[in-house]
Amino acid sequence: MKQTMILLGAILASTSLTGIAHAETSGMRIALSNNYAGNSWRQAMLESWQKVxxxxxxxxxxxxxxxxxxxDQEVPTQAAQIQNLILQGYDAIVINAASPDALNGxxxxxxxxxxxxxSFDGVVSEPCAWRVAVDYRQLGQQQLEYLAxxxxxCGNxxxxxxxxxxxxxxxxxxGLADGVKTHSNFTIVGEATGNWDQATAQRAVSTVLPSLPxxxxxxxxxxxxxxxxxxFRAAGRDIPIIIMGNRQDELAWWQEQRDANGYExxxxxxxxxxxxxAFWVAQQILDGKEVPKDLTVPYLTVTQETLDEAVAxxxxxxxxxxxxxxxEAIQAIADNL
Amino acid sequence: MTDQTLSASRLNIRNLPVWLWSFLGALLVWVLSFTIAGQGAEGMLVAALSFSVFTVMVGLGQMFVITLGPGNVDLSIPATIGLASAVAMKVMDGQNGLILWGLLAALVCGILIGGFNYLLIRLLRIPPIVATLSSSFIIQSVGISYGRGLQIKPPAALSDFTFSRFLGVPVLAIATIALSIVASVVLHRTIYGRTVLATGQNMRAARFAGLSVERTRLLTYVLSGALAALCGALLAGFSGGSSLSMGREYLLSSIAVVVLGGTSVAGGRANVPGLWGGALFLFMISTLLNTAGFGSGLRDVFTGVIIVAAIAITGTRQPLR
Known part of the structure; x- marks a missing residue:
């Protein structure tokens, strides 16, 4: 009898021990609210999310x-979607937001x-939410550093x-504006809205290109x-230094140009x-861990040296x-504390 | 005698050919743009021609659909462009030898979408505006699940073809002008085309006259899907790869060029040359606004206002029926 009690106690202790290891969130449900899936970055983002x-x-x-x-990319649609997720009783919602302020309600x-x-990538400013992002401002400045x-x-x-x-x-x-201030020999002579999408960018650049020096x-x-x-190709103009954004088509084109004419x-x-x-951050918060409201992680770069590896x-x-x-998420949280 | 009085009354400014207005508009905006920029007149024209090709291509399909009469419109064009471009690029797999197969696959995809649209409209009796909008959500979702691994590069030969010029004029523009002429002949000289016009003027009357109205509607939605798909495949060649959102531009513009070009929104009257005027006008407007350095928000507002104004003016010029 006594032995059985001890045995039972031991079993209970061991189950509760494994429970402490990773079961605090085992009954919880997490939702992703994403406002756009039309480009390759978002597709890759969804794929990674799915996998992990x-x-x-x-x-x-x-x-x-x-x-x-x-x-669509509309704020009201996403706001309505978040309201739905609230009603469905999720424990955490991870958001890539259509707007920094308009979803705050x-x-x-x-x-x-x-x-x-x-929120991650497209973050929200509402103080009760967490934000996981890279330092985009610095990403803008860094482009000018490289060009300098x-x-x-000097340059247009x-x-x-x-x-x-x-x-x-x-x-x-x-960030780009800051960079131009620091490196005042650069002038922004034109602007086009590309919406992070190559077809839109091509069209927009084509409309401004004839008027530009x-x-x-x-x-x-x-x-x-x-x-x-x-x-630039369609207009028959020389292709300038184009800062890229890690997309495979951009990297493959860069590699092709490098092999053809030493493009850098x-x-x-x-x-x-x-x-x-963002998923692990949500899980850690649900687990009762202390996580700062703003998490900044390094952005991923590809340089002339790492190009071949990145394409491969x-x-x-x-x-x-x-x-x-x-x-790695726990480490990233610790780095930001 | 009556014929003479009629032609005499047409010698009036108000009765200039409808399509001429959109060309005059495009010309005016073009002159304004290169005056403001101080350069680039030729570059602007070539760019406008290169991009108008795609607008006209989907505009032709949309024109036939709108001409069918009130309520007929194809809102699934952007989604079709996105999906067909992805299908074409996947089938071509970057190899010159597979270009024809890729184009064929895209066309089949467009034809199926057109047929599906018609089924929704006919069998489920859903109004075309709702039917094509909901089918575009379905197409988009198919595209998202099919589209992992998008932006496959087009075969070099296809890409070179979309960029090639003959005597400074984009070859694709010449081909699309030829396509427009064919469309014009189909519209005015074939039984199918006449049936489209008759259906748009009065569907009941067309039916009583013994015309196969329903087959014509089916063919028209299929034609619109096929043209959107062709546009998608060529656009993927021109912009170096497919993407799902590639067609978004063409929702408003496919309808706008039809209306700006003098085709009656109420159906029953179509105008092919006007599509070109409308497409050039739209592109020149964004050239002008971009050149003048408007921010993206203002630019959208202006584009909207200009289109509304142009459509309102076009609308008041249509007294004769």
């Missing part, structure tokens, strides 16, 4: 992870309902903007560099796998990527 979260569900870390993407409603909200090294004399720049009203577009634009370099937000190159440039953007970091490792139609494991 389905493994997490299989491992019993969380009970369920569901992915919701709105078909819906986000606040989620927080008030006791739901953990983690390449074109010490064409700027390609991203999806209007997103936090990303604002920050990169401000010679362009020495194009500063971009990623996803638009290859389209810009196509526009620089590429950098946020890794699509940041969605998986990036699937056709994909984006140079890095996915996060739970341990």
């Amino acid at each position: 979260t389905s493994q997490a569900v299989a491992d019993g870390v969380v009970a369920a992870v569901d992915t919701f993407t709105t078909a 819906a986000v606040k409603a989620a927080c008030d309902a006791g739901i953990i909200v983690v 090294g390449r074109l010490p004399e 720049l064409l700027e390609i903007r991203g999806l209007a009203v997103t936090s990303i577009d604002n920050l990169i634009h401000e 010679e362009i020495d370099a194009i500063v971009t937000q990623g996803g638009d560099g290859y389209g810009a190159a196509q526009a 440039t620089w590429s950098g953007t946020i890794a699509p796998g940041i969605s998986t970091l 490792n990036t699937p056709v139609g994909g984006v140079a990527n890095k996915e996060y494991s739970q341990d």
Whole structure:
């Protein structure tokens, strides 16, 4: 009898021990609210999310992870979607937001309902939410740093903007403006809105190109560099230094040009796998861990030296990527504390 | 005698050919643009021609659909462009030898979508505007699940073809002008084309006259899907790869060029040359606004206002029926 009691106690102790290891969130459900899936970055982001979260569900870390993407890029659609997710009783919502401010009402409603909200990439400004992003402002400045090294004399720049009203577009634009202030021999002589999409960028650049003087370099937000190159080709103009954004088509084109005529440039953007970091951050918060509201992680760069490796490792139609494991996420959180 | 009075009354400014207005508009905006920029007149024209090709291609399909009469419109064009471009690039797989197969696959994809649209409209009795919009959501979702690994490069020969010029004029523009002439002949000289016009003027009357109205509607939606698919495949060649969002531009513009070009929104009257005027006008407008340095928000507002104004003016010029 006594022995059985001890045995039972031991079993109970051991189950509760394994429970402490990773079962605090095992009954919880997490949703992804994503506002756009039309370009390769978002496709890669969703793929990474799918891969890492389905493994997490299989491992019993969380009970369920569901992915919701709105078909358009509109704020109201996403706000309505978040309201739906609140009603469905998710424990956490991970968001790539259509707007930094316009979703705050819906986000606040989620927080008030006791739901953990983690935004990434396109972050929200509502204080109750967490934000996982790279330093986009610095990404803008870094483009000018690189160009200053390449074109010490001076240069005319064409700027390609991203999806209007997103936090990303604002920050990169401000970063570029800072960079031009520091390196005052550069002038932005033209602007086109490419929406991070090569076809849109090609069209937009084609409309401004005839009116522009010679362009020495194009500063971009990623996803638009290859389209810009196509526009220059269609217009029969020499292709300037185009800053790239880690897309496979951009990297492959760069490699092709390098082999043909020694073309040199620089590429950098946020890794699509940041969605998986946001997932682990949500899981850690649900687990009761202390996580700072703003997490900044390094962006992924590709240089002339790492180009071949990056092309080899990036699937056709994909984006140079890095996915996060739970341990790496815990490390990233610790780095930001 | 009556014929003479009629032609005499046409010698009036108000009765200039409808399509001429869109060309005059395009010309005016072009002159404004290169005056402001101080350069680039020729570059602007070539760029406008290169991009108008795609607008006209989908505009032709949309024109036939709209001409069918009130309520007929194809809103699935952008989604079709996105999906067909992805299908074409996947089938071509970057190899010159597979270009024809890729184009064929894209066309089949467009034809199926057109047929599906018609099924929704006919069998489920859904109004075309809702039917084509909902089918575009379905197409988009298919595209998203099919589209992993998008942006496959087009074969070099296809890409070179879309960029090639003959005597400074983009070859694709010449080909599309030829296509427009064919469309014009089909519209005015074939039983199918006349049936489209008759259906748009009065569907009941067309039916009583013994015309096969339903077969014509089916063919028209299929034609629109096929042209959108062809546009998608060529656009993927021109912009160096496919992407799902590639067609977004063409939702508003496919309808706008039809209306700007003098085709009656109420159906029953179509105008092929006007599509070119409308397409050139639209491209020149964005050239002008981009050149003048408007921010993206203002630019969208202006584009919208100009289109509304142009359509309103075009609308008041249509007294004769």
